[in-house]
Amino acid sequence: MRKCSICDFSSQKKIYTQKFSIIGKKKAFIYDVVICLKCGFVFASNIPSQKNYEKFYKENTKYSFVDAEKEVPQAVKESNEYYYLLTETFLRNNFKRKRRDLRILDAGCGSGYLLSIFKKHGYKRLMGIDPSPSCRILAKKLYGVDVKTFLISEFKDKKKFDLIILSNVLEHIEDLRNNLLYIASFLKEKGFLFISVPDGDNFGKVMREPFLEFSLEHINYFTITSLTNLCKKFGLDKRHYESRKMETFGAYTSNSFWQKNGNKIGQKITYDKSGEEKIRKYIFYSNKKQEKIKKIISTLIQSxxxxxxxxxxxxxxxxxxxxxxxxxxxxxxxxxxxxxxxxxxxxxxxxxxxxxxxxxxxxxxxxxxxxxxxxxxxxxxxxxxxxxxxxx
CATH class of the missing domain: 3.40.50.720 (NAD(P)-binding Rossmann-like Domain)
Structure with a gap:
């Protein structure tokens, strides 16, 4: 059983069981979607350890877009171009000196497409890290950007950063507490962390694919309350938040900036009253959508x-x-x-x-x-x- 990554509490309530057939495996993979009874955070329990996930991401090439050397997928373009525009506006409003001189780290950068947009707009002090070696190779080949092969937990650098980007990363991490604490240690005091995760407050608002959010890799389901609780534990103050519908994905993302404040580590958290309600609605509408798919499958079986x-x-x-x-x-x-x-x-x-x-x-x-x-x-x-x- 997995403890809550926000409050470290063990007591939890199961609200759904998700099953998968896995490539190369005879036995189905099963996890439980649970709610923490102390803080209300919703997450996947009975899952592999952080080391197993780290091994998976080192070997997995899904996020390097190996087959997209000629054309980056539209979903990647849409999300990353939005991330750049949002970040550029935020930096312009918060830094008086030249923004192009800021030191920026994209942690979990894939093949470096977002970094390439920053580079195109004149940013020079850029670095990316990703656990997949193919990401480093493609980032250099396609965009000429510097990507190092690191897990977040393995990253080392002597200098600190003005901005660290975690776009579509935290929903994948089993050991949230240690990984977020560690990567935030590379922020300058008063530096900023940008976080983008699937928006649990809007799960199911657009229902294109049933149970899209309960994927093999998505194991944390954040509302803005639960994300705030996590960041408050480590002295990160919220400076900007907005939810955005990604048309290509047919889903909403939660996008926020947090400022490092070493004097506020260990702030009290607030119980997430909406997390369970939102997830239960999402499960209900996903089941309705899946019933329609089952009818298509039944027709195929009969034929x-x-x-x-x-x-x-x-x-x-x-x-x-x-x-x-x-x-x-x-x-x-x-x-x-x-x-x-x-x-x-x-x-x-x-x-x-x-x-x-x-x-x-x-x-x-x-x-x-x-x-x-x-x-x-x-x-x-x-x-x-x-x-x-x-x-x-």
């Missing part, structure tokens, strides 16, 4: 048509473990991520999309974010003439 599933991400992992999709007449899976190709999921091979060129199998697109791009690839690049099914 016995030969099926290829494009996509082996969290959506597919959830559907295989929580619906009857496994009973469809599946021939194989495809995914454009080369790291997955050649592996198996529920005993079926994961192949390159090139294998669809001469097939007449029905293709089920198991992605919401990338469904339009996948359809274009099928029809325009692969010349596929068969039946295509979307889950939308």
């Amino acid at each position: 016995s048509e030969e099926l290829v599933i494009w996509g082996v991400g969290s959506l597919t992992s959830r559907l295989l473990a929580n619906t009857n999709l496994i009973n469809a007449n599946i021939k194989f899976f495809v995914d454009s991520n080369k790291a997955y190709q050649g592996k198996k999921i529920i005993g079926y091979k994961i192949l390159s999309p090139e294998n669809l060129k001469n097939t007449k199998h029905t293709v089920l697109i198991a992605s919401y974010v990338h469904s339009v791009g996948i359809r274009k690839t099928l029809e325009n690049n692969l010349g596929y003439k068969g039946k295509i099914i979307n889950l939308n």
Whole structure:
């Protein structure tokens, strides 16, 4: 059982159980979504240790966009261009001296796309860290930016930073307390931390993909109250907050700036009254959406048509473990991520999309974010003439 990362309390209440079928594993992966009975923080319990997650992110190439050397995914463009504009406005309002001289660290930077935007606008003292070695290689190759291969817990640098960016990072970390405390130690006193996480206050406000937020990797579900509680523990004062709908993802992000104040470490926290209510609503609407998908799957099972599933991400992992999709007449899976190709999921091979060129199998697109791009690839690049099914 995982203790609460905010108040270190052990007593918790289970409100949902999430299941996944995992690439290369016969046994399903299961975790519980729980609420802390002391502070109200909602998080995933019964999960692997921080060391297991660190090993996963070192070996995983998902965030390096290996297959996007020619074109960065639209979802990445939209979010990072927004992060830059928000940060630029904040820095302009808070620094009298030249902003371009500020020392900036992007922790968990992927292939460095956000850093490349800062570089394009004249910022010079930039550094990124990411646990995946391929991110360092791509960042230098594509953008000429300096990315070092570090976990947050391993990072070392002699000089401190004016701004540290944690965009889409904290929702992935099992040991929140130690990791946030450690990375904040590299901030100058009165320096700023930018945090962007999925917005638990608006889970389900836009319901495109059911249980999107309960993914294999998202294990912390922040409202602004719970995020404030976490930051207050380490002397971080909130200076700006806004929620933003990301059109490509079909979800909201919580975006905030925090100022380091060493005199305020260990502030009292406030019970998060809204966390459980918001999560329960999200579960209710996700179940309604998933019921519609189950009807599509039932039709496929009844027809016995030969099926290829494009996509082996969290959506597919959830559907295989929580619906009857496994009973469809599946021939194989495809995914454009080369790291997955050649592996198996529920005993079926994961192949390159090139294998669809001469097939007449029905293709089920198991992605919401990338469904339009996948359809274009099928029809325009692969010349596929068969039946295509979307889950939308």
